[in-house]
Amino acid sequence: MTTTATTPVTADADAPARGALRALLPALAAHRAMTARTCAAALLEQGSLVALLTLAAHTVGTAVIEGRAPSAGTVTTLVALVLVRALMTWREMDLSHDLAYRVLAALRVRVFDGLARSAPARVAGRRSGDLAATAMADVEALEFFYAHTTAQLLAAGTVLTGGSVVLATVEPWLLVAVLPVAALLAAAPFADARARTARGGRTRGAVAGLSADTVETVDGLRELLAFGALSGRRRELAERGRQVGAAQRAEATWEAVAAAVRDLLIVAAVLGVVAAAAHSVTSGRLHGAWAPAAMALSLSVLGPVAESARALSQAVALRAAASRVDAAVRAPALAPPPTAPSPLPPGPLGVLLHRVRFDYGGGTVLDGVDLTVPPGTTLALVGASGAGKSTCAHLLARFWDPSAGAVRLLPADGDPVDLRDVEDTELRRAVVLVGQDTPLFHGTLADNLRLAAPGADDRALAEAARLCGVDRIAPLDTLVGERGATLSGGQRARVALARALLVRPRVLVLDESTAHLDNTGDAELAVALRQEARTTIVIAHRPAAMRRADRIAVLEGGRITEEGTWEELTSRPGSALNRILAATPC
Numbered sequence: 001m002t003t004t005a006t007t008p009v010t011a012d013a014d015a016p017a018r019g020a021l022r023a024l025l026p027a028l029a030a031h032r033a034m035t036a037r038t039c040a041a042a043l044l045e046q047g048s049l050v051a052l053l054t055l056a057a058h059t060v061g062t063a064v065i066e067g068r069a070p071s072a073g074t075v076t077t078l079v080a081l082v083l084v085r086a087l088m089t090w091r092e093m094d095l096s097h098d099l100a101y102r103v104l105a106a107l108r109v110r111v112f113d114g115l116a117r118s119a120p121a122r123v124a125g126r127r128s129g130d131l132a133a134t135a136m137a138d139v140e141a142l143e144f145f146y147a148h149t150t151a152q153l154l155a156a157g158t159v160l161t162g163g164s165v166v167l168a169t170v171e172p173w174l175l176v177a178v179l180p181v182a183a184l185l186a187a188a189p190f191a192d193a194r195a196r197t198a199r200g201g202r203t204r205g206a207v208a209g210l211s212a213d214t215v216e217t218v219d220g221l222r223e224l225l226a227f228g229a230l231s232g233r234r235r236e237l238a239e240r241g242r243q244v245g246a247a248q249r250a251e252a253t254w255e256a257v258a259a260a261v262r263d264l265l266i267v268a269a270v271l272g273v274v275a276a277a278a279h280s281v282t283s284g285r286l287h288g289a290w291a292p293a294a295m296a297l298s299l300s301v302l303g304p305v306a307e308s309a310r311a312l313s314q315a316v317a318l319r320a321a322a323s324r325v326d327a328a329v330r331a332p333a334l335a336p337p338p339t340a341p342s343p344l345p346p347g348p349l350g351v352l353l354h355r356v357r358f359d360y361g362g363g364t365v366l367d368g369v370d371l372t373v374p375p376g377t378t379l380a381l382v383g384a385s386g387a388g389k390s391t392c393a394h395l396l397a398r399f400w401d402p403s404a405g406a407v408r409l410l411p412a413d414g415d416p417v418d419l420r421d422v423e424d425t426e427l428r429r430a431v432v433l434v435g436q437d438t439p440l441f442h443g444t445l446a447d448n449l450r451l452a453a454p455g456a457d458d459r460a461l462a463e464a465a466r467l468c469g470v471d472r473i474a475p476l477d478t479l480v481g482e483r484g485a486t487l488s489g490g491q492r493a494r495v496a497l498a499r500a501l502l503v504r505p506r507v508l509v510l511d512e513s514t515a516h517l518d519n520t521g522d523a524e525l526a527v528a529l530r531q532e533a534r535t536t537i538v539i540a541h542r543p544a545a546m547r548r549a550d551r552i553a554v555l556e557g558g559r560i561t562e563e564g565t566w567e568e569l570t571s572r573p574g575s576a577l578n579r580i581l582a583a584t585p586c
């Protein structure tokens with residue numbers, strides 16, 4: 001019983017979804033109280049300025065026209081408004097950034113969860129730097145959206161509405177001068193939204209490309225140096241940097257044009273307001289002493305609208321980043337969790353592949369694989385390069401699900417259990433895959449061994465290390481460097497195997513795990529593996545490893561074409577195994 005967990009809803013960076021920014025809003029739901037406080041602070045910040053400017057203008061108006069000095073109450077109110085404005089400017093910035101950083105922290109975890117759900121199948125086709133750009137740069141770019149748009153837009157809308165009601169009551173002509181400009185300011189960011197989104201998309205794409213190239217260059221520095229290819233790579237990186245610069249410059253140029261247009265609209269509003277006020281005073285509808293206050297109110301409600309228009313125009317350019325983040329967050333699980341998990345029975349487990357078909361979206365790789373590995377036995381899976389052996393291993397670890405057929409665990413007693421029905425944690429304890437190039441993590445040897453079994457005690461750790469010869473590499477508290485860079489390939493293989501043994505899996509899948517070891521090391525590890533009864537599937541090119549297995553299965557043309565013991569298959573002239581052995585370099 002399986003289910004598809006989520007559905008992808010967004011497009012890639014080249015075609016950001018129209019609703020990409022809206023899709024960011026639900027992230028605020030987890031911080032409702034803080035969002036409300038931020039909105040309230042933004043409203044008080046903007047409202048206090050409008051009130052301050054209006055009251056100050058009124059004070060000046062009555063002083064000049066009527067010769068009345070401001071009362072103590074007016075002066076106190078003005079001082080109070082100045083203090084409120086200053087306090088709320090600080091509070092709004094503090095709260096909005098706090099809110100944004102909390103949302104971004106949660107978003108980074110959700111992006112990571114999305115990558116984990118897709119890994120390694122979907123991420124296999126993407127570049128690490130591109131993924132890093134989504135997880136870091138794209139998420140970081142959204143800080144602007146969360147810190148500078150949502151609360152400010154709501155506050156600006158409220159201030160404009162409140163101001164409009166007052167203006168409509170005092171002098172409707174002032175409202176006529178203000179509202180069209182406010183509408184144009186609000187609409188301006190969307191006037192060229194498509195082009196703005198595309199420009200933002202080009203910047204995000206260029207940044208992701210630069211990130212991908214940089215990560216790949218750092219990873220491959222040794223090879224680039226060895227082949228004298230550093231200067232070529234340097235040129236490519238410089239070109240990438242130039243592309244990022246050009247994309248950012250195009251955005252900045254158009255942003256400057258938008259700023260000039262906003263300024264023009266504000267100037268038009270000032271002229272309109274002055275004309276409307278003059279008309280109202282001369283026609284006797286507005287007392288001259290009130291005219292400065294009415295003009296100040298008209299223009300000050302436009303301030304937050306203009307500021308929000310600037311923020312919105314920048315936010316529209318973030319659609320591409322929002323799309324990339326949203327796509328990562330909503331990535332559907334390629335191996336969805338079971339809706340009704342079946343517990344695995346205790347005791348040894350074998351493996352059963354039943355008519356398994358699989359492709360990576362291109363040609364068929366596995367075309368009806370039938371294979372049974374009884375509990376407690378060792379099977380060597382053999383085949384030419386590209387035959388699909390690793391694909392079988394990945395299906396056994398449930399990195400992918402087969403497109404047809406089933407992969408099942410086979411208890412000694414009882415019904416086989418489909419991998420799709422096993423809860424992930426239980427599956428990870430039962431089946432462990434060790435690959436050829438298992439990367440280690442920055443930390444000590446012991447940290448790396450404990451990765452799969454954090455609760456393992458020191459005795460178990462020492463035993464696994466001893467069995468696989470890890471204790472002969474260095475003391476277990478030795479740092480191994482990033483990806484285990486301070487160890488040799490063979491030493492890394494020993495750590496990877498010891499790590500797997502520490503889990504005490506019931507099914508162990510070894511995908512050319514000892515390829516980096518010499519023959520002695522390979523034989524040594526084979527002895528270590530025999531210490532416990534378990535089902536083992538070995539993908540191997542070495543005849544010695546094939547020979548040690550109870551049975552050998554040959555994978556050819558997407559199917560198992562031959563199965564038997566070493567003696568049976570090698571004694572058969574023209575057998576597939578003999579052909580493979582003949583083609584294997586000594």
Ligand SMILES: Nc1ncnc2c1ncn2[C@@H]1O[C@H](COP(=O)(O)OP(=O)(O)OP(=O)(O)O)[C@@H](O)[C@H]1O
Nearest residue numbers: 124125360365383384385386387388389390391392
């Ligand atoms: N992530 C992937 N995306 C697309 N195609 C893939 C992917 N991984 C493997 N393939 C293709 O699937 C086929 C089987 O690959 P697989 O790695 O399973 O072969 P293999 O038998 O393990 O080979 P080798 O002995 O060289 O490791 C190959 O043609 C390979 O190019």
